[in-house]
Amino acid sequence: MQSTKSFKKALLVVAWLCTQAIAQNQIAAVKVLGDVSSLEPNSKAWLSAPYTTIRLYTKNGDIQTKNLRLKALHNAKYIAFLLSWQDNMPMRFDGFALQFSINFDDANKLPYIYLGNSTRSVLVHQRINTEQFYLLEVLDLQQFLEPTQSLRISKKQTNNGATFLASGFDVIEQKEHKNIHMYQSYQNANYKAVLSKPLQSDDGDLLQSIFSLSFLLLDQSSKDTKPNTFISPWIGIKLMGIDSDDVFLKSSKTPIDGDIIRGKELALQNCAVCHHFDDAHNAPQNIAPDLSHVSNLTNIAYLKESILQPSAVITPTSNANANFPWFYIDDNGQNISTMPAFDWMDTKSLEDVIAYFASLKF
Numbered sequence: 322m323q324s325t326k327s328f329k330k331a332l333l334v335v336a337w338l339c340t341q342a343i344a345q346n347q348i349a350a351v352k353v354l355g356d357v358s359s360l361e362p363n364s365k366a367w368l369s370a371p372y373t374t375i376r377l378y379t380k381n382g383d384i385q386t387k388n389l390r391l392k393a394l395h396n397a398k399y400i401a402f403l404l405s406w407q408d409n410m411p412m413r414f415d416g417f418a419l420q421f422s423i424n425f426d427d428a429n430k431l432p433y434i435y436l437g438n439s440t441r442s443v444l445v446h447q448r449i450n451t452e453q454f455y456l457l458e459v460l461d462l463q464q465f466l467e468p469t470q471s472l473r474i475s476k477k478q479t480n481n482g483a484t485f486l487a488s489g490f491d492v493i494e495q496k497e498h499k500n501i502h503m504y505q506s507y508q509n510a511n512y513k514a515v516l517s518k519p520l521q522s523d524d525g526d527l528l529q530s531i532f533s534l535s536f537l538l539l540d541q542s543s544k545d546t547k548p549n550t551f552i553s554p555w556i557g558i559k560l561m562g563i564d565s566d567d568v569f570l571k572s573s574k575t576p577i578d579g580d581i582i583r584g585k586e587l588a589l590q591n592c593a594v595c596h597h598f599d600d601a602h603n604a605p606q607n608i609a610p611d612l613s614h615v616s617n618l619t620n621i622a623y624l625k626e627s628i629l630q631p632s633a634v635i636t637p638t639s640n641a642n643a644n645f646p647w648f649y650i651d652d653n654g655q656n657i658s659t660m661p662a663f664d665w666m667d668t669k670s671l672e673d674v675i676a677y678f679a680s681l682k683f
């Protein structure tokens with residue numbers, strides 16, 4: 322009996338290590354001597370960098386995924402990314418965005434992955450085929466707003482894209498799109514796109530802060546439908562040839578050494594009253610986010626923080642269940658999560674629970 326159990330456990334550990342190997346959470350930006358501030362997809366400079374493939378997920382956790390192939394170059398002043406992805410039909414709202422976590426100095430306290438949140442903003446550079454567009458229309462943000470919240474978006478992009486500061490679903494502010502170069506071309510059922518920007522600017526210092534970013538693709542499948550949004554988790558960028566701070570890379574590579582089977586038992590006891598996940602579906606509908614695929618878009622640090630300090634990052638949503646709001650606003654105007662903090666859990670149990678949720682990704 323004992324040996325079947327440990328065999329099963331060993332299998333799970335192998336499975337977990339495999340998913341870790343597939344999930345690419347960092348890219349090396351190759352250092353070059355020439356100018357990289359205005360490259361095009363077929364510029365020769367890209368020959369010096371290899372492609373890395375990363376997987377993108379939809380924000381609502383359905384099984385659809387999309388692969389994005391990436392190259393990165395830098396010359397210590399500018400950084401440039403080449404993105405390549407398949408798409409059978411070019412459409413008006415097809416496009417891409419890069420979302421930078423800016424000015425963070427703690428790799429364990431990153432913003433919410435999709436458009437930031439009130440205490441941790443992210444800088445978004447976005448470009449869509451059509452020159453004038455409404456971010457609201459494209460991203461369908463309205464569904465996330467409380468009646469009292471308003472969107473501050475001015476909605477124009479030029480052919481070279483647009484930049485926004487996103488602080489959660491309620492505040493998206495258009496910023497100056499200066500010294501940023503975005504370009505997108507379509508050929509043979511494939512998009513190629515380029516973004517380049519200074520490593521240091523008023524909008525953030527990518528040499529000094531924790532440098533991680535998330536990639537987003539918008540894929541419209543027919544003229545009358547909203548585009549699907551595919552997002553990557555936070556990806557760490559290693560600037561080759563620069564002694565930059567790679568705390569994010571170190572932290573995101575830290576393996577979690579938990580017991581997945583015990584983690585599931587603890588999750589069933591402590592989390593299943595509110596959350597749905599895996600085969601646990603007893604909680605009333607929508608009183609908390611579904612955690613079945615939570616680790617596709619998050620990382621160990623985010624899971625840990627969510628469990629120990631639920632109010633640090635509130636999952637942006639309109640309180641989906643009117644009787645059980647996900648958060649309330651206290652007298653100081655702070656958003657307070659209705660999830661209790663599990664700061665009483667011993668380290669071993671916490672690691673087991675995290676290892677379990679981290680193992681659920683596809």
Ligand code: HEC
Nearest residue numbers: 591592595608609610624627631634635636647658659660
């Ligand atoms: C009393 C209900 C309740 C319990 C019990 C509970 N949670 Fe939550 N949880 C919530 C609510 C509500 C939210 C959404 C608000 C927020 O982000 O804090 C949430 C959010 C989360 C998130 C962030 C999800 C995301 O998509 O960003 C994670 C991770 C999480 N919970 C994990 C857990 C784990 C693990 C347990 C058990 C150890 C647990 N929760 C127990 C109510 C609960």
